[in-house]
Amino acid sequence: MFQRIYRVLAGVKCLRVCQLLIIVISMVCYVSYFFYVSEAMCRDGSPTCCATEELQKHILGDVSANQPTSIVEDILFQVNSDTCKTFPNGDKKIWLLVAVVSTYEHFRTRNIIRQTWGSAIQDNAPGNVCLVFFVGKQQSNFAHWIQFQNEIHKYADVTQINKDDTYLNLVHKSIGILKWTHSFVPSVKFILKIDDDVVLNLPNLYYRLLMHSYQSKFIMGYVGRGNKPQRMKTIKNYFPKDYYSGDVIPNYMYGPSYVISGDLVLDLLTVIPRIPLLRIEDIFITAISASYTDAVHVGRCGFLYTTSENVDHFQWGTSFVSSHSYQPSELASIWNYSRIQSHHLSYSAIFLQQL
Template sequence: MSFPENITTFNTTKDVVSAKPVSPKLKETKLPSSHESVVQSIPLKTSNENITLDKTVQGIPTEHLYQSGYDIPNVDLCPNLGAKLKVVVGIMSAPSHQEARMAIRQTWGHYALRKDVSLGFIVGMSKISSMNDITAEESAVYGDIIRGNFIDSYDNLTLKTISFLEWIDNYCSQAHYILKTDDDMFINFTKLLGFIDKHWKQEKTIYGRLAKKWKPIRNRKSKYFVSPKQFSHSVFPDFTTGPAYLFTGDIVHDMYTNALKTTYLKLEDVFTTGIVAQSINVKRIHINEFINKRIPFNICNIKKSISIHMIKFYEQFDLWKKLLDGRSKCK
């Protein structure tokens, strides 16, 4: 990924520590306060009618809901199918999260300047047409946005991950490792790359924060309700939690094709790293350094972690500065 002239680049630690947030030169728009929940339905691939996601509790195969392809593909993010890439990072974002994307570009996203690292933001379509125009303009400036053919909403998070898997399968199939994460995460890239080097020969594996023996919630009033038709068993397969997980590139094709055959579940991490991964015998391994929650921002915590969750866009700069502080020694 290359950065245009209007983004700050850093040549020294001193430059990074003194950096201030910079806003992208993009058009702004005022969105209604309820814009995050404005999308209530997604189209069936085989029908002109809309089907609300409430109906997915009846057990709909994902291939009936997912429309392949990209409105904005940005295939140049992965030259030569990723043959020289150590890791590809897919950051799940939302069209309106411009500040979060910019903060990442100016902090840990700078690792995408390396020839063995690629980084892109995965978004869907907004029902607000002006928001789609803004996202397209942002993509034209930075070249790091991948926009799939789905409506961007909470209920479609699983479709977003499937879209990322399809993109890797089509355009980056030779990448060695893939990190799926979110735009409210801080990634310690030094720690991540060191971990990858130590596990270079691993195959058919997902690494992350492992959740074991979680049970589906059968209360229809719950945000996380799962009907027996969606998942009939009393306990979910072990899965890695969604904020960040790392997987070997050799599983991408099978993960993508089997996800389409699997009954849709809006719980992205359960669906992808639990149900689908188990169906193709992918190992899921717990790694303590994938914190995937908010922790105190002391230097040693940051340096010992691979992924920290619930980071506001302006906090990225504080964590980045502390990570680069060479004065602190941690055991």
């Protein structure tokens, strides 16, 4: 009798194990199908795809013999943020650094970011997230200087580099972000480089990063491909022919917002001093410099290049991550609309919704 009961119980246990295996296998197949569909969408040009692409390697040829410049060493931090130094329970490990490229006099824009999406960076985040504004130096009037001093003392979230705040010096800010990251948060998992005119959908960003937590050395964003270099010297994105003679610019990530995995930072800082400087920030960092590392591109992942006129894109649960070229008042309006029309979702809920 006991043997019969044992066999029955064993059969029930085996049945449960088999059912569990079927569920696990089904989920694996479903996720695999999801990625296959995502890859197909990417090939079809969908802005919400998220596919890995190899970079063109060694775009400028062999640079190993080049005498290294002091471009990284020359970047100094005149004001240094303390915002990434304190977290609850003494946990200093940073999952994501949100590095906002701003202009010295954009006081209102920075305040709006702090009040809108910047105020929610820790909501439902898988780990510690910190936000730092990166600005350059500027010969401003005394009133602006006082305002800036008040800002850095009140918020402690601004880092200032020793380069003039001009469009052509944007590349120095991006290099400064890499240097600052390596110096102060070297174990960070991801860095989001983002301009201060960008609307950001945080839950979707976190979902995208979680999906790529186990991928190494990548740059994620909107991939620019097939673009022709601007050869007119009067254009701000002037691309000298003696720098690169190709008729098509190598694939790169558009500059308003892109993610660099933390394990790629030191590699970029190592190769940048040996590469002739190009003043077009996104191409120099994400195409030319990255081509001398083991980096891959992951795009487009919901990063929009053009301004989205559909505010519904920024509701929680949609697939869009970011869009740029908004005025400060528009940043606030979109944020407020999204908060009213949507509800906060945890990253696990977002994952299930995307499936």
